[in-house]
Amino acid sequence: MKHLLSVDDLGGRAGIESMLDLTDSFLEVTQRDIPKVPALRGKTVVSLFYENSTRTRLSFETAAKRLSADTMTFSVSTSSVNKGESLLDTVQTIDAMGVDAIVVRHSAAGAPHRVASWSSARVINAGDGCHEHPTQALLDAFTLRRHRGPSLDGCRIAIVGDVRHSRVARSDVIAFHALGCELTLVGPPTLMPERLDGWPVAVTSDLDEVLPDVDVVYLLRIQRERIGQALFPSLREYAARWGLSAERAARCKPDTLVMHPGPMNRGIEISGEVADSARSLVAEQVANGVAVRMAVLWSLLGSGGPFV
């Protein structure tokens, strides 16, 4: 793997599983008294974020630091991008400094692919437009595997919400399907992808119909701007039909788990009560993000030997 631009780059089930296995080892590192190894000493990782992000950027930077890599942050609000510098020039500038990996978040689908074509560094996609967010899919799969593993074969997952505009959903569908899960997309038809040729999923707009059968309810963040685009009428109507309220959650099996990539809109796609309940893996997803990103950075930049 030269770059991680899409979950497809991991190489199917075997590749994903070996990354999750590697994550197990790094999770152990993060639980030590001194959660740091010298594995990437001398390597430089740049985070290049063209969209606001707190958790993903901090998670990557923490992961890099725990591997002893040097980190640099290029955040758009303080950079020469405000002076009109193009993405190409920015990447060439960063490249000229001799960095080893660039972690890219951008509002345009495929921007990390462009960066990869312009740079000699390894490129990690930290979210590109509505396309993909592969490390999110890895941490979701890792988190779920710790509860339902080691095999996720036959695990029934409902992905609920704005799939059309969700990079998390696109990466999750590829990863969960590769791991043997059975997927159902749930939401208003206006928020489903316009075409689903080749998607290994079932689709319904009726959340109540699927809840009693699923092992996992994966809720996507809903964005208010979709109302202005005439995609659904109101947050109230959305919450009433597709929000996971406590009453709805009670119709799930006792061991059904709830996931969300964050940040949550409490009271809209998920009620606060459900988010804080024993079913919820939300906090654990965030916690596992660091170990997953350590595994990815190590896979791309490491020597291939033991990292201790």
Next chain:
Amino acid sequence: MSHGEVLVQGGRVLDAAGDRLADVRVVDGLIAEVGAGLTPTLGATVLDAHGCVVAPGLVDIQVHFREPGREDSETIETGSRAAALGGCTAVVCMPNTDPPIDDAAVVQSVLDRARAVGLCDVHPAGCITKGRRGEELAPIGELYDLGVRVFTDDGDCVADALVMRHAFEYAAALPGAVLAQHAEDPALVRDGHMHEGAWSARLGIPGRPAEAESTIVARDLQLARLTGGRYHVLHLSCAASAALVRAAKADGVRVTAECTPQHLVLTDESCAHFDPAFKMNPPLREPADVDALRAALLDGTIDAIATDHAPHTAESKDVPFEEAPPGMLGVETALAVVLTTLVEPGILTLAQAVGALSWRPARVVGLDAAGHGGPIVAGRAANLCVIDPAHTWSVDAARLASKSRNSPWDGWKLTGKVRHTLYHGRPTVRDSEPTR
């Protein structure tokens, strides 16, 4: 313009009437004689055409030469040179310049510049509406008086049905005028960057549905019928539009249509690697659309192949896909792409291909009356293109004559090349090199 005698020797002459082995003698810009075994007079320029097809010069009825306003991406000179290398003796350039061609002075400046360059006819299309804003009619009559026959807001669609209706009614008073539509409903394509289909859904790129085109085509065909106006569909790209045009033609509506080489060959899958070279409006569509366009070209529903040659600077294309401007180069490669992808596999005959690139588009815009598109007979203007159908070459975008490099065909190995182009008897291309 006296250029003495040019003898095109040893080729197979091909025009709408058929083909025959013959030499073509050109004297002072006109075809003087077509026949076997002609001998050059003393001092004549002899152009070797053995193994070649001698066709009427090609006529590309949709190019963007960017002058005035974006001379950093193309000029009338660089565009004309690219056109000549592609075998063209006439082009129609789109009015989405800066300022737009909605004013007689701009028309005159384009005509003057093209005449000074002198590598091919450059006929400006005029805007349908002032400033291409889709609101008030541009001075269609004034532009017509300067020779403009094609009116379009290309780049943008005339979205307002009443404005389009009035444009049809107004232009009906101007014989030979045609309204050419960039048929994409701006509301349905808002924020879209590629064809809406399985690939856009997979890639997370907002889509431009085929229905954005076909709904406008359906509306405009109704308006053309209502008003008796002449309608031309620019870069028709989807199966549904082809079916609508076919039915309208059968019904007597005055409609013509063109499609581009890229829409006849490439599909939306080309966007899978996020390369902005493959971004254009209307977007590259699905295999079923490609098949439908080919069928429509064969049965005459589609009248012409035009390139929508749309140069963009490297700076503007070296950005993420969604941020790049739409459009690709085409005028220099169109013939070779068509010969390689459609003629060689037997989908089109050579005569069908050349017809779609020459005499049929010439008729759509009335340039047959200006000496373009043949026939190759004594007395006609010597606008000719000598094609070597066996010449194989590789496209190197960096070596194209265009000022820009945004060719989706970069690296393609093509069969068929223009050997010579004669524009009013003067070689603009000789042995596949521009004469100036």
